[in-house]
Amino acid sequence: MIVAERKPFDEIMEMVASCKRVLVLGCGGCVTVCLTGGERQAEMLASQLRLAAGAKGLAMEVDFDSITRQCDKEFFANLKKDLASYDAVVSIACGVGVQYMGEQFASARILPGMNTQHLAANTAPGVWTEYCHGCGECVLAWTGGICPIARCSKSLVNGACGGTNHGKCEVKAEMDCGWLLIYKKLQETGRLDELRKLRPPRNWRKDRSDGVRRLVLKDMVEEETKS
Amino acid sequence: MSEPISKLQAALAAGQFVVTGEVGPPKGTNVGPVLHEAEEYLKNSVTAVNVTDIQTAVMRAGSMAFSHMLVDRDIEPVYQMVCRDRNRLALQSDLLSAYTLGIRNVLALTGDHTTMGDHKEAKGVYDLDSVGLLQAMSILESGQDMGLDMKGNPNKLDGAPRFFKGCCVTPCTDEIEPQIIKLEKKVEAGAQFVQTQAVYDPAAFEKFMSGIAHLKVPVLVGIVMLKHAGMAKYMNNFVPGVVVPDWIIKKLSEAAKEDRQKVSIDICGQLIREMKHCCQGAHLMTLGWDMCMPSIVQAAGLA
Numbered sequence: 001m002i003v004a005e006r007k008p009f010d011e012i013m014e015m016v017a018s019c020k021r022v023l024v025l026g027c028g029g030c031v032t033v034c035l036t037g038g039e040r041q042a043e044m045l046a047s048q049l050r051l052a053a054g055a056k057g058l059a060m061e062v063d064f065d066s067i068t069r070q071c072d073k074e075f076f077a078n079l080k081k082d083l084a085s086y087d088a089v090v091s092i093a094c095g096v097g098v099q100y101m102g103e104q105f106a107s108a109r110i111l112p113g114m115n116t117q118h119l120a121a122n123t124a125p126g127v128w129t130e131y132c133h134g135c136g137e138c139v140l141a142w143t144g145g146i147c148p149i150a151r152c153s154k155s156l157v158n159g160a161c162g163g164t165n166h167g168k169c170e171v172k173a174e175m176d177c178g179w180l181l182i183y184k185k186l187q188e189t190g191r192l193d194e195l196r197k198l199r200p201p202r203n204w205r206k207d208r209s210d211g212v213r214r215l216v217l218k219d220m221v222e223e224e225t226k227s
Numbered sequence: 228m229s230e231p232i233s234k235l236q237a238a239l240a241a242g243q244f245v246v247t248g249e250v251g252p253p254k255g256t257n258v259g260p261v262l263h264e265a266e267e268y269l270k271n272s273v274t275a276v277n278v279t280d281i282q283t284a285v286m287r288a289g290s291m292a293f294s295h296m297l298v299d300r301d302i303e304p305v306y307q308m309v310c311r312d313r314n315r316l317a318l319q320s321d322l323l324s325a326y327t328l329g330i331r332n333v334l335a336l337t338g339d340h341t342t343m344g345d346h347k348e349a350k351g352v353y354d355l356d357s358v359g360l361l362q363a364m365s366i367l368e369s370g371q372d373m374g375l376d377m378k379g380n381p382n383k384l385d386g387a388p389r390f391f392k393g394c395c396v397t398p399c400t401d402e403i404e405p406q407i408i409k410l411e412k413k414v415e416a417g418a419q420f421v422q423t424q425a426v427y428d429p430a431a432f433e434k435f436m437s438g439i440a441h442l443k444v445p446v447l448v449g450i451v452m453l454k455h456a457g458m459a460k461y462m463n464n465f466v467p468g469v470v471v472p473d474w475i476i477k478k479l480s481e482a483a484k485e486d487r488q489k490v491s492i493d494i495c496g497q498l499i500r501e502m503k504h505c506c507q508g509a510h511l512m513t514l515g516w517d518m519c520m521p522s523i524v525q526a527a528g529l530a
């Protein structure tokens with residue numbers, strides 16, 4: 001899932017300080033699961049903004065709303081509020097939601113309430129850890145199911161660098177060295193030969209260096225055009 | 228094997244025990260003092276001098292320019308290149324430039340992470356890893372580059388370089404096997420010599436060397452000069468894969484301040500003497516104490 005962290009309150013307050021009417025808009029997707037951008041958080045942020053505006057003597061009206069997913073048009077009909085009637089809509093979806101809402105509701109001003117971070121698993125209560133980088137060319141088949149692109153700080157492809165230290169990465173003492181994890185896994189499963197193979201430099205075009213990426217399911221597109 | 232292209236390669240091929248030194252370009256344009264030290268103390272006591280490449284991600288003058296200045300002074304450089312700051316376009320271009328400037332020995336390194344240095348917000352590149360950089364050198368030597376022309380064929384170079392290609396390894400890390408596997412890949416990718424991370428444990432080093440005997444690649448054991456006990460303890464705590472044993476820390480802490488340099492020289496000499504039989508040379512990182520180099524070479528019984 002995508003995880004996103006709420007922006008510092010002061011930053012959000014500053015964005016909307018000159019607004020008379022503000023809507024905080026939650027999303028029922030990933031950010032609800034990671035407990036940062038759902039309906040409850042929208043309600044909380046709205047009341048925080050109301051309080052802060054009151055304390056500053058600003059005449060600001062703050063409402064909240066939430067829909068199932070801000071990245072899918074299908075759910076936009078369920079909006080209870082009229083976005084264009086607000087001076088600003090603070091979306092607490094991920095960056096996809098913020099942009100897609102902005103595109104679909106061109107007369108509304110959608111502002112980001114979150115810093116979108118990464119693709120994560122819920123590794124402990126309240127902890128989401130990055131597992132995938134969305135690199136576009138999965139290598140997990142030969143890395144023991146552990147991603148060196150996301151979980152090695154340098155995204156190396158041929159094994160650990162000299163910074164590996166008792167299983168930790170040189171970048172942070174509390175961070176596992178992804179390549180040591182890979183080595184251990186391959187060793188345990190008798191597949192070290194995978195590590196011995198020379199891996200050529202990566203094709204970063206599949207990552208970000210080819211510009212904006214798109215997933216097109218041809219069959220579905222053809223169906224649509226026929227009907 | 229074709230003719231050696233550098234003094235370093237020739238000396239190793241001739242079976243001499245080789246000593247290399249290391250200098251770091253300054254943070255600023257004042258290259259005079261480091262050049263002076265290299266001429267005064269390194270030129271006549273070592274075979275080649277490594278020039279660090281934005282070492283520990285602390286911004287400073289460049290490794291290629293400095294290597295070239297050494298060439299001009301008849302000191303043979305080992306041009307260090309890290310993968311942190313340049314993509315494959317820039318790395319290959321710099322390799323061609325380096326060759327045209329008379330640089331022959333190149334050491335391929337991954338490079339310390341940006342967060343270890345003084346520009347922590349910089350974006351790390353790592354387009355290639357150290358194995359990929361060695362592959363890049365081998366490809367350039369073959370007269371091609373890593374790209375393709377309009378028809379999808381490999382590009383042809385107008386004049387191909389030749390390098391004596393080196394790499395690094397950490398012999399005393401807690402997990403040896405992954406280091407050895409990576410070294411095997413580096414050799415497969417074209418590495419012709421190895422300079423190691425700092426080693427202070429001759430027994431562990433000897434064991435490591437027997438583990439890589441099948442690679443038949445010359446290894447220069449790395450030794451960082453320890454200036455005082457605090458530095459040794461710091462390395463134990465913070466430098467991955469470096470273990471300074473107690474006897475060295477004890478020697479350093481017992482030495483009077485004015486004797487420290489002498490003690491440090493003796494330690495280096497002793498380490499080299501103890502490891503000489505199982506490797507092909509020593510890479511001494513004097514960290515500014517370049518004036519000690521002639522005495523270290525003597526203490527090691529090499530002069």
Ligand code: SF4
Pocket residue numbers: 151152153154155156159160161162163164165168169170171176177178179180
């Ligand atoms: S220490 Fe491990 S995780 Fe960190 S950069 Fe090196 S190989 Fe990657």
